[in-house]
Amino acid sequence: MEYKKIDLGSYNLHLINTDKFKTVSIRINFKRKVKKNELTKRSLLSRVLLESSMEYKSKRLLEIKTEELYTLSIDSSSYISGNYLIFSLYSTFLNNKYTEENQLKNCIDFILQILLNPNIEQKKFDKESFNLAVLALKEQLERQIEDPSYYSSIRADEEMDKTSSLSFNASGYLEDIDKIDEKNLYDCYLSMLKSDLIDIFVIGDIDNEEIKQEFTKKFKIKTIKKPSETHILSYNKFRKRVKTVREKKPFEQSKLIINFKVEDLTKFESEYVMRVYSFILGGGPNSKLFKEVREKNSLCYSINSSYLPVFNIFKIKAGINKEAFKKCVSLIKKELKNMEKGLYDEEDILAAKSTYISSFESTGDNPNSIMGTYISHEYLDYDLIEDRIKNIDKVNKDMVVSISKKIHLDTIYLLEGDIEGDNNE
Amino acid sequence: MNKTYLENLDLSLYSKKLNNGLEVYIIPKNNCNNIYATFSTKYGSIQSEFVPNDSYEMIKVPDGVAHFLEHKMFEQEKGADPFTFFSERGADANANTSAFRTTYLFSGPDFFEENLNYLLDYVQSPYFTDENVEKEKGIIEQEIKMYEDDPYSRLYEGTLFNSFKEDPIRKSVIGTVDSINEITKEILYKCYNTFYNPGNMFVVVTGNVDPDNVLKIIEQNQKNKKFDNFGVIKLKKYDEPDEVEKQKEILNMNVNLPKCTLSFKFNLSLFPNITLKEKILYLSIIFDCNFGYTSLFNEQLKQQKITSSDLEISNIDNKTHALYTIFFESDDYEKIIELIKNEIKNLTLTEEELERKKKTIISSQVFMSDNIFSLNHKIVNDIIKYGKVITEDYSIIKSLNIKDAKSVLKNMDFDNYSIFIIDKK
Numbered sequence: 103m104e105y106k107k108i109d110l111g112s113y114n115l116h117l118i119n120t121d122k123f124k125t126v127s128i129r130i131n132f133k134r135k136v137k138k139n140e141l142t143k144r145s146l147l148s149r150v151l152l153e154s155s156m157e158y159k160s161k162r163l164l165e166i167k168t169e170e171l172y173t174l175s176i177d178s179s180s181y182i183s184g185n186y187l188i189f190s191l192y193s194t195f196l197n198n199k200y201t202e203e204n205q206l207k208n209c210i211d212f213i214l215q216i217l218l219n220p221n222i223e224q225k226k227f228d229k230e231s232f233n234l235a236v237l238a239l240k241e242q243l244e245r246q247i248e249d250p251s252y253y254s255s256i257r258a259d260e261e262m263d264k265t266s267s268l269s270f271n272a273s274g275y276l277e278d279i280d281k282i283d284e285k286n287l288y289d290c291y292l293s294m295l296k297s298d299l300i301d302i303f304v305i306g307d308i309d310n311e312e313i314k315q316e317f318t319k320k321f322k323i324k325t326i327k328k329p330s331e332t333h334i335l336s337y338n339k340f341r342k343r344v345k346t347v348r349e350k351k352p353f354e355q356s357k358l359i360i361n362f363k364v365e366d367l368t369k370f371e372s373e374y375v376m377r378v379y380s381f382i383l384g385g386g387p388n389s390k391l392f393k394e395v396r397e398k399n400s401l402c403y404s405i406n407s408s409y410l411p412v413f414n415i416f417k418i419k420a421g422i423n424k425e426a427f428k429k430c431v432s433l434i435k436k437e438l439k440n441m442e443k444g445l446y447d448e449e450d451i452l453a454a455k456s457t458y459i460s461s462f463e464s465t466g467d468n469p470n471s472i473m474g475t476y477i478s479h480e481y482l483d484y485d486l487i488e489d490r491i492k493n494i495d496k497v498n499k500d501m502v503v504s505i506s507k508k509i510h511l512d513t514i515y516l517l518e519g520d521i522e523g524d525n526n527e
Numbered sequence: 528m529n530k531t532y533l534e535n536l537d538l539s540l541y542s543k544k545l546n547n548g549l550e551v552y553i554i555p556k557n558n559c560n561n562i563y564a565t566f567s568t569k570y571g572s573i574q575s576e577f578v579p580n581d582s583y584e585m586i587k588v589p590d591g592v593a594h595f596l597e598h599k600m601f602e603q604e605k606g607a608d609p610f611t612f613f614s615e616r617g618a619d620a621n622a623n624t625s626a627f628r629t630t631y632l633f634s635g636p637d638f639f640e641e642n643l644n645y646l647l648d649y650v651q652s653p654y655f656t657d658e659n660v661e662k663e664k665g666i667i668e669q670e671i672k673m674y675e676d677d678p679y680s681r682l683y684e685g686t687l688f689n690s691f692k693e694d695p696i697r698k699s700v701i702g703t704v705d706s707i708n709e710i711t712k713e714i715l716y717k718c719y720n721t722f723y724n725p726g727n728m729f730v731v732v733t734g735n736v737d738p739d740n741v742l743k744i745i746e747q748n749q750k751n752k753k754f755d756n757f758g759v760i761k762l763k764k765y766d767e768p769d770e771v772e773k774q775k776e777i778l779n780m781n782v783n784l785p786k787c788t789l790s791f792k793f794n795l796s797l798f799p800n801i802t803l804k805e806k807i808l809y810l811s812i813i814f815d816c817n818f819g820y821t822s823l824f825n826e827q828l829k830q831q832k833i834t835s836s837d838l839e840i841s842n843i844d845n846k847t848h849a850l851y852t853i854f855f856e857s858d859d860y861e862k863i864i865e866l867i868k869n870e871i872k873n874l875t876l877t878e879e880e881l882e883r884k885k886k887t888i889i890s891s892q893v894f895m896s897d898n899i900f901s902l903n904h905k906i907v908n909d910i911i912k913y914g915k916v917i918t919e920d921y922s923i924i925k926s927l928n929i930k931d932a933k934s935v936l937k938n939m940d941f942d943n944y945s946i947f948i949i950d951k952k
Contacts, residue, residue: 122558165820173890237835244783352781354672388614400665456617463636467559
């Protein structure tokens, strides 16, 4: 596998060359500092661009074209990563060997057609495509509220800190949709092309020179480069008294979310030690939380912990019976204390390390995972696979104990399932 | 060991049936690091009435036993429990139960021999006690509640329950709170001893392995174990009528956007002279072309703002009957139902559409073959569904033709349908 980064002035081209796969994948990322009032527009933009283009005037015609390109898949998303808002257009298609001679060229044409030749009339997005995207976005936002996992997670984040980008909804807000029209959405699109930082990642059995030529020929834009932001969120205050919030909703099951803010960590701590910590505490069916809360006490079906490095947040989530709330929280707190005291075996650390080593080794089997490591290398200066395997092995118990003291309990949120209450309303 | 080629995919399948009846299937893929192994029994939620191996009388076990049994296999009398064992070796382990099968699995690039031996050993050494069976009930109750809150699961389960009349495929895999409370260790042993005989089971390994080595490990492992002679398991036969159980049901839940399925039930004997696989392929293509992403019908629904999302089509069959389900979300679901009922009178399929869909199915197979997990699932699904691995998918798809397609189209009978709606409270 060979990697090459080419600076083409307005954007960087990252080429990952490997003959392991029958596919080629391309990801085009636009990033800028996240602002809450731009989220809805960018989210809508990611939908409008895939509704139609100048050449394919409806979604149906676009879909037919993807089938003709041997089931090319294409999608886009707008997501928040720390201090950044990222718009991402990504596509995977079969390479020439399994299709036909001009497949690669045809597919790049198609992807860039979607991105650079949208369905525009008089500097406005086509009304029909715009309206369809608006309707679909509204429905997506309504669906999110129905989903207890999503709803409880975002509510817990809001209760922790409403001003943090962690609590923003990258899909946008219902109340902002009416402020958007075909014209100002097109302006948003132009501004994205002009002032975002752009990186293009390509992986597959490719000819670097050919890809470079295709992009320089077909993706000509001029950008105003802005200095980069710090990517990762940082906290200087930690709550002394834990905030507890209970909210009732008509669900069968209750969702418990516990949020922790994490002190600034070194790159090594964030990339490796936190992973081991989280794995031992709540990383899977062998974890302390799973064994104590689920297996010993039968209080839940699901319980896990996760670390969100770009937000510096640590989270515990569980699906429980509301009656078990207090007992669950106290069991979880006991396990957190045990982590601080180092009350676990050397085998737990070894298991965490071997799990990560296996997962790093398997990263190389999936083109999107490989691309992911190069993206985090570019954005966060994260190590590449070989270094990851070496470094995770250096983590020891002292490091895991010491990191447990940098994690500060902030908010305990319970979404209380309350079917009866709902019937009485 | 038999060796066959998977057409058009540059892969070989090795297989052998051992003396004790256990079947082994291996697809080496040496350009990847990871290895994925599954160990399945042809026993799922539908095998709920049968003659146990130690008696002559047909018995009926509570709903949800196969899934409960799967949970309890993780209980071991001595030594490390499966999650700990695999976790210490960096492997991911899990299990899942469907209507037709139960599968135990692990994936991991290292310690393959130990992991594979352990997979065979723990699945072949049940340890059920009154105490550990009781303990599991609380956990599964939480799992049931989690699904009860999910409108999509309720819709799926309601659709099957109302569309089939006799076949236990209509019942939820997990069972109900009441049915799982009837489960005892004696019932679990009865089911285990009947269905977990090697003659009813198969192993599938995909990834970075040497087939001879895999076979050697499995043969060695099985050689020292004693099993009862395996006879044919007597299962209750169900005479599924063409009619559905219930034509329409509305369930009110905490949703903002109503969700609906309209399912058509086809007696597969109405399509003579072609194989089951071909029947399913033709029916799927016909539904896809008339109601899928590339259909005019789907486009018009969106243009008329009756729904904002695409119709989604899925199918399931019990070998005598196939159920094709069209799923949609809309406030005006009654209108969509009327439009679909009208549209089915005029279904069409052109040769051009058929050829394009054939291209997409062939392409999806190539995509699938790049991934050891999808490949493994293809083998498992083929064995469960067709009783053998289909290696000539490419020729089968290539040979689909407009004449047979039109004949299937002509014989489709839409009289038997069922509607399930999840509406707002």
